[in-house]
Amino acid sequence: MANVVVVGAQWGDEGKGKIVDWLSSRADVICRFQGGHNAGHTLVIDGVVYKLHALPSGVVRSGKLSVIGNGVVLDPWHLVKEIETIRAQGVEITPETLMIAENTPLILPIHGELDRAREEAASKGAKIGTTGRGIGPAYEDKVGRRSVRVADLADRPTLEARVDRALAHHDALRRGLGLEPVDRAALIAQLEAISGEILQYAAPVWKVLNERRRAGSRILFEGAQGALLDVDFGTYPFVTSSNVIAGQAATGTGIGPGAIDFVLGIVKAYTTRVGEGPFPSELHDADGERLGARGHEFGTTTGRKRRCGWFDAVLVRQTCATSGVNGIALTKLDVLDGFERLKICVGYDLDGQRLDYLPTAADQQARCVPVYEEMEGWAESTEGARSWADLPGAAIKYVRRIEELIGCPVALLSTSPERDDTILVTDPFAD
Ligand code: GDP
Ligand code: IMO
Ligand code: MG
Secondary structure, X not given: XXXXXXXXXXXXXXXXXXXXXXXXXXXXXXXXOOEOOOOOEEEEEOOEEEEEOOOOOOOOOOOOEEEEOOOEOEOHHHHHHHHHHHHHOOOOOOOOOEEEEOOOEEOOHXXXXXXXXXXXXXXXXXXXXXXXXXXXXXXXXXXXXXXOEHHHHHOHHHHXXXXXXXXXXXXXXXXXXXXXXXXXXXXXXXXXXXXXXXXXXXXXXXXXXHHHHHOOOOEEEEOOOOHHHOXXXXXXXXXXXXXXXXXXXXXXXXXXXXXXXXXXXXXXXXXXXXOOOOOOOEOOOHHHHHHHHHOOOEOOOOOOEOEEEOEEHHHHHHHHHHXXXXXXXXXXXXXXXXXXXXXXXXEEEEOOEEEOOOOOOHHHHHHOEEXXXXXXXXXXOOOOOOOHHHOOHHHHHHHHHHHHHHXXXXXXXXXXXXXXXXXXXXXXXXX
16 A cells, blocks of 8 residues: 555544654655644654644654645744744754645634634634634635635735735624734735745645655655544534545645545544534543543643543444545553443434434434443553553453444554554555
8 A cells, every 4th residue: 555544533632643653654755634733743752752733743754755735724933833843852854854735825813813712702602612723714714715825925916915815804804803903014024024934845745746656655644633523524513624534635635536545544442522512422420530531631732621431433433434444543542441341332312213323413413312332341451562462351352342333443553652552453554
């Protein structure tokens, strides 16, 4: 298999960063294809922690090309800071190792401001619980055909025209929200000041990827967020503003869908969610607290406490279908060590009827009562296990039951945050 897409198969934070970093040793090019710096991907290598938001998780490995594709929305000021932070950790980042698609839309300061103002103004029940990073407003401008894109930074008259187009919309919106009009001259000056830093990485990514592919390079596509946050297939409107599922890897970089050989879904051995929205298997008891404490479930980007619950096989079966997942990487199995009993959601009861999928209508979602199957837990530690033989029988049974319920095999198993505490079952890159 030459090209592998990695997607989150729940509500994000499944451990994509760790798995992408691990798989990067087998790839030549690592590409982000959607989302922005709302993502928080954590890598732990020999005890050193790297937190990546906009940069692809392959960036820490030398000799690889990291790519930010056009499907991403990019905050240039954030990126420059993140590059500095990661460089300070000893990672080399140069125009030879990082490339940004010229047609990538920019996140401007007005997008973050609007995102936060809307969240503040929203009544309880209407708040999304966004990361406040301007992701939604930046994507709105993209489809509204008023983005400033990376290529526009190279030419002053174009830049001014693009800014004017955006401000015609934003100033009207801001008036309604009681915000000051945008200082046009200051925004243009800010963009001009950052343009050199960004343009050194700008390239026609679609062309480079197609050429690299023909030359035999292996490409790893790194998803952000998770399929249940997908703008079409997620728990709308409590979603992010991009398509997150595997099909987006093609439109978010400019390779054809036929170039995707394997889709790896990243799946946490239980469920978490940050922000608002439905979560049928959420726990509000000591088990939930214990999952959060053992799993250190605090957001990488916002530091918010993540909501925790049992594994929901209905939802993962659904997301494996919408992304065409060929195999999963099951992460954080070690967090379940010591639970006497474990529950898996295997269906929903809706008004006395058994459902094997989450309905789309919000009122029906709210009335879905999870149907659980109980399994025996294990007392032994699985932390740091590096082979199947190191796992207790009950843990293997739990993993096998998940495979059966979601209809998809485990390709990788992760047993700690450390890069090498990973069990390989099927190599997604193997022919
Ligand atoms: P991502 O957004 O999908 O990349 O995931 P995050 O990095 O936001 O959150 C996953 C967290 O779990 C990080 O702190 C990882 O270091 C950690 N992690 C990843 N895999 C494992 C695992 O198998 N076991 C444990 N205990 N932690 C893990
Ligand atoms: P990674 O890549 C978990 C959630 C936010 C909020 C909703 C919309 O680390 O898995 P946004 O700022 O995108 O408009 O917020 O989506 N969200 C994430 N939750 N992990 C993420 O990324 C997320 N990115 C966005 O909490 O509920
Ligand atoms: Mg994360």
